[in-house]
Amino acid sequence: MSDPVVWNPQPRRPAWGVRTPRRKTLATRAPILRAPPPARVTIPLVSGAGISAQPVVVAGQSVRCGEPVATPTAAGYPCIHASIAGRVTDIGLYPVAGGSGPVPCIVIERSDGETVWDGYPAWPDSSLLPAAEIRRQISAAGIVGLGGALFPTAAKLDSAGQTPLLLLNGAECEAYISCDDMLLRERAERVVAGGRILSAAVGAELCVIAIKTDMPEARRALLDAIDAAADPRMVISTVTAKYPAGGERQLIELVFGREVPAGGRPADIGIICQNVGTAAAVADFFLDGRPLISRVITVTGSSIARPCNIEARIGTSVADLVQLAGGYTGTPERLIMGGPMMGIALADDELPISAATNCVIAATVEELGEASAELPCIRCGLCVEACPAALMPQELLTAVRDENTARLESLGISECIECGACDYSCPSHIPLTAQFRTGKRLLANAQLSRREASIARTRFEARNRRLADENRAQPENPVDADALQTLLARTRRRDPEQSD
Ligand code: SF4
Ligand code: SF4
Structure with missing residues (x-):
């Protein structure tokens, strides 16, 4: 008999995803x-x-x-x-x-x-x-x-x-x-x-x-x-x-x-x-x-003396948290906020944490490993297998490099969650996720330009319609006639001065 508090006792086995080392x-x-x-x-x-x-x-x-x-x-x-x-x-x-x-x-x-x-x-x-x-x-x-x-x-x-x-x-x-x-x-x-x-x-x-x-x-x-x-x-x-x-x-x-x-x-x-x-x-x-x-917040990494989890007040500096975790064991090679896949590098440890900060990693050179040189795409398809959003990262990469925003849109770049699973699985060490961030910006700019052009066109067409309606409603425009008479009168008044 299945346990009433266990939902879905047979976990689904997704084809997507990667297995990262546990730390x-x-x-x-x-x-x-x-x-x-x-x-x-x-x-x-x-x-x-x-x-x-x-x-x-x-x-x-x-x-x-x-x-x-x-x-x-x-x-x-x-x-x-x-x-x-x-x-x-x-x-x-x-x-x-x-x-x-x-x-x-x-x-x-x-x-x-x-x-x-x-x-x-x-x-x-x-x-x-x-x-x-x-x-x-x-x-x-x-x-x-x-x-x-x-x-x-x-x-x-x-x-x-x-x-x-x-x-x-x-x-x-x-x-x-x-x-x-x-x-x-x-x-x-x-x-x-x-x-x-x-x-x-x-x-x-x-x-x-x-x-x-x-x-x-x-x-x-x-x-x-x-x-x-x-x-x-x-x-x-x-x-x-x-x-x-x-x-x-x-x-x-x-x-x-x-x-x-x-x-x-x-x-x-x-x-x-x-x-x-x-x-x-x-x-x-x-x-x-x-x-x-x-x-x-998890404060961890091989550069931290006593990695641990800390219940910290919002607004505390990263440096204060590191101090509570025993301080640095040396100079960390990199400070990361978040995880190794989606985290971002911190410029220094004086920055305060927000309610979104779930982890700070102070990593050593050994932990980061040597940066591998980027090689050409060999179209192996491993990035496609890893992608949890069913995207085609290698096709997105070509579209970003070509700045082809229509193709980026049709390939569904906005569905990319920037998880980095494709980078992780890529044997050519291509920084795909960074490229997709650029691609999203390109697409957002193109969409903004399209929207602005569409608003300008709608405004222009509405103005033309309004003018046409006014002309139809008032074939003889008394205001315009008055304005013309005023202009002519001014011209006549100025004539003698101009002849001087
Ligand atoms: S995993 Fe890397 S090399 Fe393989 S198809 Fe994707 S981008 Fe190309
Ligand atoms: S970063 Fe984007 S394209 Fe790459 S695996 Fe994650 S969702 Fe897919």
């Missing part, structure tokens, strides 16, 4: 370290889609930990809260880890004590709240998707249709990253509690928590937590440990066997996907009245 155990030997408040935090005011929150504090003002410091400028977008108690020392533009340029931030310097703002009541039984009120509270709590996209959780929940399926993503598939694994091992009951609250927020009758086959400790902890909750909506699904199984679309395919249409969202097929960290943050707010002021 997660580096940071899973020690329990999650709860970081003390740092001396200074730089809190970004930007969430998904680049929308900034509006500061409600001024420089010089004292704030308590958890106090709202910025309010949303769009419906469904989150409030931002002080992650430490202290004094606001600046509100301005600062570079942040993963940002393409400086973003608005609030800088707070720590005061001596940790006074906590207690303006949010705890709701131990949130099932008493209407669904719309739960979503409003989630927005007030400042909760965004902790999987990396920072998309406002309340806005995503608002987009759900009737009785959707809820999918909690715990299948972190990048080598090195273990923050979700550790969260599930140590706080599975919080993830399950958050899943139940999120289910109530959208009226879901099924909440599937997805993890990978190589997370046995997390699986045991989750099964215990689901047993204790005794909620028939909560089930667990174990998916392949192939990369990128944790991508939203890929996970939906693996768990439900369904495909999100090209250009569409999971909500279009009745599925709402949230990260397990997001679910735990929801539980922290409803059970303890604690808004989103921290997250679990």
